[in-house]
Amino acid sequence: MPELPLDKGHPHPLHGAVPVSTSERHTAAPVVELHCISCFSFLRGASHPDELVAAAHRLGYEALALTDAASVAGVVRAHVAAKELPIRLVIGSEITTEDGLRCVLLATDRAAYGRLTRLLTVGRRRAEKGRCRLTRADLVAHADGLIAILVPDEGIPDTEALRTLEERARWIAETYGDSAYLGISMNEGPNDVLRAERLERVATAFGMRAVACGGIEAHDASRRALRDVLHAVGKGVRVEDLGYELPRRLAVLRSSEELRRVYAGREHLLEHARAVAERCTFSLSELRYEYPVEGRMDTLRSLAEAGARERWPDGIPAKVRRLLDHEYALIDELGYQDYFLTVHEIVAFARSRGILCQGRGSAANSAVCFCLGITSVDPDRFDVLFERFISKDRHEPPDIDVDFEHDRREEVLQHVYEKYGRERAALTATVITYRGRSAVRDVGKALGLPDDDVARLAETLRWWDPVDWPRERLIEAGFDPDDARLVKVVGLAKELHGFPRHRSQHVGGMIITAGRLDELVPVENASMDGRTVVEWDKDDLDALGILKIDCLALGMLSAIRKALEAVSKRRGRPMGLADVPADDPAVWDMACEGDTIGVFQIESRAQMSMLPRLKPRCFYDLVIEVAIVRPGPIQGGMVHPYLRRRAGEEPVAFPSEAVKEVLGKTLGVPIFQEQAMRLAVVAAGFTPGEADRLRRAMGAWRRQGLLRAFGDKLVEGMLARGYDREFADALFRQITGFGEYGFPESHAASFALLTWVSLWLKRREPAAFLVALLNSQPMGFYAPAQLVADARRHGVTVKPVDVRKSDSESTLEEEPIADGSRTGRRDFGRGGPAVRLGLSMVAGLPSAAIERILAARAERPFLGVDDCRRRADLNPSEAALLARAGAFRGLSEHRRAALWEATTPRDEAELWRSGGGAGLMKDPLPETVCAPDRVETVVEDHLSIGFSLDAHLLVFLRETLAERGAVPTASLSRRPDRSHVAVAGLVLNRQRPATASGILFMTLEDETGHANIIVRVREQERFRSAVLGGRLVLVQGRIERAHGVTHLLASCVFDLSDLLGDVPHASRDFH
Amino acid sequence: MVAVSRPAWIAGVRPGAGVAAARSVCAGLVVSKHDPEADARLIARFANFCQRVTPDVVLEAPDVILLECSRTAERFGGEDALVDRLTRGFLRLGHRVKTGAACHPEAARTLARAAGDTHLRAEATTTIPTLAALPLAALALPSSMRRLCASLGISRIGALLDVPRSAWTARFGADLGRLLERLVGDVEEPLRRFVPEAAFRERVEFSSPVEETTPLLFAGKRLFDLAEAELVARMAAVESVTVLLETASKGPPIRLVLRPSAPSYTSRRFSALLQHRLETLRLDVPIDAVAATFERTVPIRMDATTLFEDPSAREHRDDVARLEERLASRMGGHSILGAALEEDHRPEKAFRWSSKTQETRGATRRLPEGPRPLLLEEPPVPLAVEEDASGRPVRVTRGPDRGPVRFSRGPETIETGWWDGADVRRRYFEIETAAGVRLWIYKDLGTGHWHRHGAFS
Structure with missing residues (x-):
């Protein structure tokens, strides 16, 4: 389903750094800061790393050390911000040992940095998630090359404290030699001078230099309140209860003049600090090229060529040949062959286990990836733009995302860990923000x-x-x-x-290195056992050019594999993805009618409304369909023009050949993200690098200022090249509409492949498709209830849960029930295999019980409820669940009799325990317990499996609903446009897309079908409880019909959920 | 949500819903925290109330009260009249009740649960048929059984009873069997009578009305002695005593509330308090009885020694507390204040006065970092100060402290206190004026103005 990027609050500086004004620079003698934490010291620091860098620069700092507590999580953001500025970033970390010794460690060079990260890794791996435990011995073991600044406790040391301080000072001096220092902070406190005196004496006594150290917690005093709040949150108390734990004055970055005033008489402390900073020459830019680059190009080439021969057994097309050679050259030059081989190995592993997988995203632009089997977008049939994937001027590593079957992805991750070991592989982090x-x-x-x-x-x-x-x-x-x-x-x-709260593991991003991972970045324990996670997130890794692979999970891949397996079994010969026919008119007919419940990417309400208008009839139409129903194109106003041109209502014209080349296949309307970029290059004269920055600016969609700057350049460039203003403005509007929502064409194509397969399966093998979807839940837009109902509408026979016949999962059965009714055009499921619902559909039934049932049944069939209970060792509550679901049909008179039998205690021992008296092995069915009527059966079905094969709940409420004026939903399509009508139904889902200016879409279901309801903001407020919380609602409104799609515009919404009583019903709500 | 008012119900809020969900459907919802203890106290009050019609009241929290009224019903004109009286009494208290009557408790409970606005009763001979017609919801069944019965299509008690009891006990255990036995009256049920909590009253009547304080004090002492014995036995103390002087003329009694500075149980203490109060009281009317009600008892730990201690020794202990009481009773409770430290960087908030002197005594707090003057001026007094290039004060240019100053200490910068509307951004200095006075002054970093905040002397 479309993902809306949530408002991030404070984006990664990679996507647009905080603007820096150079006008306020101070010109006094430069200063440095050696002890500073950011918000990545969770719930302590009150400023983002880039804010700290910007402020330090503004105040005239020569260097700033970012020393977050036991972490380097924020350094990349600081590094990106500092790159553009004449300020040096020093990397370090504030460490506190178990016995309370606190010091700041700074990295002087690359090797020292590696030791720092290893030290942090040791401390974090030994502690539980989120914590770090270090001993002095650890520091000693990793001391080489690091500068240590001892941070004394607050206040004037009394005798006791002085002894502790001296002990610590001695130890630091011994451990770090001439890299040992003592930090003195002065922040206009009442005893600062006295304290400084005492501390300096201690420093001299142990041969250490004293340096000025701020203990900075925010970039300026405007963050006072936030810093106090963070501490209160961290301790779980109110701010007013913190007492003297709050600082008298927040430690913030100060100007050079102010520092000299505060340290008056002790300016040497500032000078010593500068000297320390000068010793630290390490920069994160040194981390880039860490991959071995010799010899493996041949392996890559031969694998790719072999793959190409497989793909094109009749000879590699010329276009592909050119692409391959071009890509080989670039890969070799940039040294990425190892990366490709790594990804190939993972995919090959998955394939060897029969796990379906497919690359997505910009990687689909690569012919090499296609030949290696990583992606499935044929470069011969599509226009791929390799530069979208890898570009020389971008200095960015490639990013390959691979979708795996969601319930088997774990196997893949496990394999990566096993093959590369914990030393070289870990998950990427995700920062959970407020x-x-x-x-x-x-x-x-x-x-x-x-x-x-x-x-x-x-x-x-x-x-x-x-x-x-x-x-x-x-x-x-x-x-x-x-x-x-x-x-x-x-x-x-x-x-x-937007402030970080804590770190979590990213769902599937993995980083694999050639050398030791923990010399690159600290590694810590993830919440999942045996998993480890690095401190940096995807953006950080991107910024540093470190390669990563995203192993994602896609429910539809699982479903497709299961469906293909079922089909293979039925047909008696294997069927794989490649065997699915590329074209089939009946399938296109179904798609054009919007009959796509269960189909990948095109089953949402919005998609189902679009399909009858776009009427896809070839694969590329599907690619467009997938890409066009997204906030980007909708907001940019691309949809209507495209549809009009497609329908021939509008002429397709291009202001120039160059534009025609880019927009030709989409009828002159930019729909894909790279079309916007390409246009910037050919029509407005952007360089590819600038076009790429434009793409990023589109991504940072809150940075209005940046986009404006680009916009002006774009429009001017186009005007200069002879395009008229109207075209230029329209294009810019469309581009801003993209934001980061636009799909790249290759990505849409990757998805469209899966869409086509699932469409074909639905039309040609609807029973197998249903079984696959049911067995891959949760996924998709609809609940099993709707999937089953849809399949039945198309003639598929669905049989209920039955202990005599059901497997654990849903399965195919070969005898459909012939009921003699006429076969309609849409009944493509009739005559095919039937679907038998699985035992796992019974809510609350433990899988162990299911196993026992299957094992017992394998020996011989069940003779009765009691027989089943005994042989499968079912306790009364498990048996009751089955009885209520009607699973004992055929083994007893009716459901209630089965329930009675199911709850009979099993053996003597149990009888004695419950005090029921001796000798009662079988209690007869009481007369009062008789067969349930239809309503009761349907209700019980709903309570057990969530829906009923017998009848829709609303069948029984139809009279009541009709009394209130509701008509069946199926009748809506026959009613005239703009007429007033009322319908009632169960709420299936609610959607409130960000692009729809507050409008809420609801789908209602009754026994005849679905209705699409539009609720405007005013009605949402008036009928809030019904709209947001109702399970069964009645809607009065006006029919709005356009392009064959009917909606009901609500004027009143009433909550009738009480009619449902206890029957549970939950809707799936989306953004 | 535990309970919901009618308007809230109409708006769509239901018991069992989460608070956030409830608020989302009802925008103006007022939510208060459920106080189960208050509920318990309330229902105890109801039980108390019921004792007006019969002494045999059984309280079954949270919402059932059993009354055995066969003996007392006649006095009220029959069962119906009694029920009517009770119902209206409860309505006056603001609550609706459902009532049921039968010959044995479980049946009565069941009938009451099933009752709506009318009283339900079952005659001795037709108890079971009456019960049989009632819905299953009227029984206090475990939810698993309720669920099973619903699935089996059993919705009336009669259908339940038709099934052999052993079938139920086999499925749900012996407790259920006992419930059914009680329901049909096959077995007796022991019940515990409700006993109200003792908030005791003692009263002493005079043989003839008195107008002087001495006999009142005697009466008071008698009452307090009785109370002390009771309290000691209970190991409790009271926080307050209400003494009522009932007037002979039947006008409203004179009400005196005695509050010791700490919970107390000694007769001596109360007598002393009473004496102080009476000293300032003018008696216009003759008094014919003195009553004392002891409320709000709190448990106390008594060392064994206190029980046997010499009363005079007890007296001399805690002299300060007694002095406090005397002063308080003469000058009013709120004129005695204690001082306590507070942990706050803002000097004027680093301490507070409190009339709860118990609290301030012995409360430990940390001291502020820097030196503080003994005398703090609230509000701080504006001062005209000239400063040098580094911001230090060099002279006072106006007022009684006019002249060059010698800098002693500083600066101490305090920037905090944003959360309660008293944000402070000040830079303090300690200075010595030309006249030799040591002052504590500050520059307000927001306004740039200087102030005098205190003096070290």
Whole structure:
């Protein structure tokens, strides 16, 4: 389903650094800071690394050391920010040993940096997730090349504290020799001078130099409040309860003049600090090329050639030959062959285990990847742009994402760990940041807002909202917008948004190195056993040019494999992805009708409305279909022009040949992300590098300023080349609409392949397809109930759960039930195999019980409920679950009789225990227990498996609903446009896309079909509880029909959920 | 959500819903925390109330009260009249009740649960048929059994009873069997009578109305002695005593509330408090009885020694507390204040005054880092100061401290306190004026103005 990038609050500087003004630079003698933490010291630092760098530069610093607590998680962001500026970044970390010794370690060179990361790895691997435990012995073992600055405790040392300090000073001096220093911080405290005196005496006594050290926690004093809130959150108390744990004055970066004033009489401390900084020459840029680059090109070439011969047994096309040679040259030059071979090995492993996989994203632009079997987009049939994948001027490593079957991806990850070992492989990190609601909750609690108010304030933020509270919204929620404390809570929550909270592992990103991973970046324990994760996230790795592979999980791949297996079994010969026919008119017919429930990428409401308008009839149409129903093209206004031109309602014209080359296949409308980039190059004269920066600017969609700058250049460039202003403006609008939502063509093509396969399976093998989807849940847009209903509408026979016949999962059975009804055009499932629902569909039934049932049945069939219970060793509650689901049909008179038998206690011992009296082995069915009627059966079905094969729930409520004016949903398509009507149904899903200006889409289901409901903002507010929480609703509204698609525009929404009673029903809600 | 008001129900809020979900459907929802203890106290009060109609009341929390009224019903004009009286009484208390009556407790409970607005009763001879017609929901069944019965299509008690009891006990255990036995009256049920919690009252009547304080003090002492014995036996102390002087003229009694500075149980203490109060009281009317109600008892630990201690020794202990009490009773409780340290960098907030002097005594807090003057001026007094290039004060240009100053210590910069509207950004210096006075002054970093905050002397 379309993913909306959430408002990130503070994006990675890679996507647009904080603008720096050079006008405020101070010109006094330069200074440095050696002890500074960022927000990556979770819940301590109150500024982002790039903010610290920018502020240091503004204040005239020569160098800044970023020394987060037991971590280097923030250094890459600082590095990216510092690259553009004349300020040097020193890498280090603040370490606290188990016995309380605190020091700052700084890396002087690459080797020293490697030791630092190994030290941190040791400390983190030995502790539980998120913590670090280091002993002095660890420091000694990793001391070489590192500079250590002892950080004394706060306050003037009394006798006791002095002894501790001296002991620590001695130890530091011994361990680090002439790289040992003592840090003195002065922040206009009452006892600063006295303290400095004492500390200097200690330093001299042990032959160490004293240096000025700020212990900086934020870039400037505007973060005072946030810093205090962070500490309160970290301790779980209110700010006002922190007492003297709050600082008297926040330690922030100060100007050179101010530092000289504060350290007056002790300027040598500042000078010594500068000297220390000068010794640290290590820069993160030295981390780039760490991969062996000799000899492996031949291996790559031969593998690729072999693959090419397989793909094109009749000879490699000329176009492909050219592409391959071009790619080989580039790969060799840039030294990426090892990377390709690594990915190839992983994919080959997966294939050897029969795990379906497919590369996605920009990698699909590579002919080499296609020949290696990593991707499936045929470079002969498509226009691939290798430079989109790897480019010389981009200085960026390639990024290969591979989708694997979701329930087998673990095997792949395990293989990577086994092959490369923990020393060379780990997962990439993801930084979990404060979002709207979590920020509000933590800030509210820290400021002592009552629990209720906090909950209420958090509730006012919907998941689609940016973090903001207009006055009206606050008043409406019952708050006084001028209340001082509330104003603070709101302001601080906004500031906190985007701040890191903790680190987590990325779902599938892996980094594999040739050398030791822990000399590159610290590695820590992930929450999952046996998994390790590095401290940097994807953007960090990208910025440093470190290669990574994304092993993603795709439910549809599992489903496709299962379906193909089932089909293979039926046909008696193997069928793989490659055997699926490339064309089939009946399949296109089905797609054009929007009959696509269960089909990959085109089953959503929006897609089903688009299909009858776009009417795909060839593969490329499908590629466009996949790419066009996304926020990017919709927002950019591409959809309507494309459809009009396709329908012939509008002429297709191009202002120039160059534009025609880029936009020809999409009828003159840019739909794919790289079309926008290509146009910038050919029409506006951008260099490929600038075009790429434009693509990034589109990605940082909040950076309006950046985009504007590019926009002007774009329009001017086009005007200069003779295009008219109208065209230029329209193009720019379309490009801004993309944001980062536009699909690259290759990615859309990769997905379209899977879409085509699932379409074909649905049309030609609907029973196998249903079985596969049911056995791969959870996935997709629809719940099993709708998938089953849809299959049955197409004539597939679905048989209920039955202990005599069901497997654990759903399976195919060869005898469909002939019911003599007419075969319609849409009944393509009729006459084919039937689907038998699996025992695992019974909610709450343990898989161990299922195993026992299958094992017992394999010996001989069951004779009765009791027989089944005994032989499968089912306890009363397990048997009751089966009885309620009707799984004992055929073994007893009716469901209730089965339930009665199921709950009979099993043996003497049990009878005695429950005190029921001796001798009762079989209790007869009471007369009062008789067969359930239809309603009761359907309700029980819903409670057991979530839907009923017997009848739709609403069949029984039809009379009541009709009394309230509701008509069946199936009748909507026959009613005239703009007429008023009411329908009622179960709410299947709710969607509120960010591009739709607050409109909410709902899908309702009754016993005749589905209805698409549009609810505008006003109606959402008026009928809030029904719209947001109703399980069964009645909607009155007006029919809106366009291009053959019918919607109901709601004017009133009523909650009828009480009619459902206890029957559970949950909807799937999306952004 | 534990309970929901009617308007909230209409808006779509249901018991069992989460708070956030409830708020999302009902925007103006007011949510307060459920207080189960308050509920328990309330229902105890109800049980108390019920004792007006019969002494045999059984309280079954959280929502059932059993009354054995066969003996007392006649006094109220029959069972119906009694029920009517109770129902209306409860309505006046603000609560609705469902009532049921039968010959044995379980049946009565069941009938009450099934009852709506009308009272349900079962005659002795037709108890079982009456029960049989009731829905299953009226029985306190385990939810697993409820679920099973629903799946089996059993919805009335009668259908339940038709099934052999052994079938139920086999499935759900002996407890259920006992429930059914109780339901049909096959077995007796022991019940525990409700006993209200003792918040005791003692009262002493005079043979003839008195107008002087001495007899009142005697009466008071008698009451307090009784109370002390009781409290000691209970190992409890009281936080307050209400003494009522009932007037002979039947006007409203004079009410005196005695509050010792700490929970107490000694007769001596209360007598002393009473004496102080009476000293300032003018008696216009004759008093014919003195009553004392002891409320809010708290458990206390008593060392064994105190029980046998010499009363005079006890007296001399904690003289300060007694002095406090005397002063308080003369000058009013809130004129006695204690000082305590607070942990706050802002000098004017680094301590507080409190009338709860118990708290301030012995409360440990850390001291601020820097030196503080004994005398703090609140609010700080503006001062005209001239500073040098590095920001240090060099002279006071106006006012009584006018003249060059000698710098002693500083700066101490305090920037904190943003969270309660009293944000402080000050740079403090300790200076010695031309006249030799040591002052504590600061520059407000926001306004740039100097102030005098205190003096070291």
